[in-house]
Amino acid sequence: MRIALGFLSGLVFGLGLVISGMANPAKVLNFLDFTGSWDPSLAFVMGGAMVTAFIGYRLVWRRSAPVLETRFDLPTNSRTDRSLILGAALFGTGWGIGGFCPGPAWTALPLMAPGTLVFLPAMLAGLWIGTRVKSLDLLASKGATQ
Known part of the structure; x- marks a missing residue:
């Protein structure tokens, strides 16, 4: 049941990305181009996602536990640390250059x-490198405290 619900959730999410145009990097880049051919339509997609998430969270938090x-x-962790800022900057830079974030890239x-075909392998390589750097960072910080 868990796999079926996970698949269904991913399918709905992927279809939403395709239907909204988020899987089209040109549309995303036009949204980010305020001085050129700006396309504000993705703001409506993001607004719709925020309303849906707002309502969904209100319903979910009424439960004592998730369904499964x-x-x-x-x-x-609620700190704003170096890793969070660096990760956000890298994500934003990649989104601005490539016009993709991870979900739409897969769709x-x-x-x-x-x-x-260029973005996805580069994203996967970046995830792999980031994991290795973070584990080295953790090892270095453990060594410094001992």
Whole structure:
């Protein structure tokens, strides 16, 4: 049941990305181009997502636990640290250069566009490198405290 619901959630999310135009990097780049051919339509997509998330969270928090888990798994770190700022800057830079963020990049893969075929491997390499750097950072900080 868990796999089926996960698949269904991913399918709805992916379809939403494709229908909204978020899988089209040209549309995303036009949204970011305020001085050129600015396309404000993605602001409506983001606004719709915020309203949906707002309502969804209000409904979910009324429950004592998620449907398929015994408890909510919430992050405990609420600090704004170097890793968060660097990650956000890298994400924003990649989104601005490539016109993709991770979800839409995967939904655009079946189109086999050259930009997608370059962006996805670069994104995966960046994720892999980021994991290695973070683990080295953790090892270095543990060594410094001992």
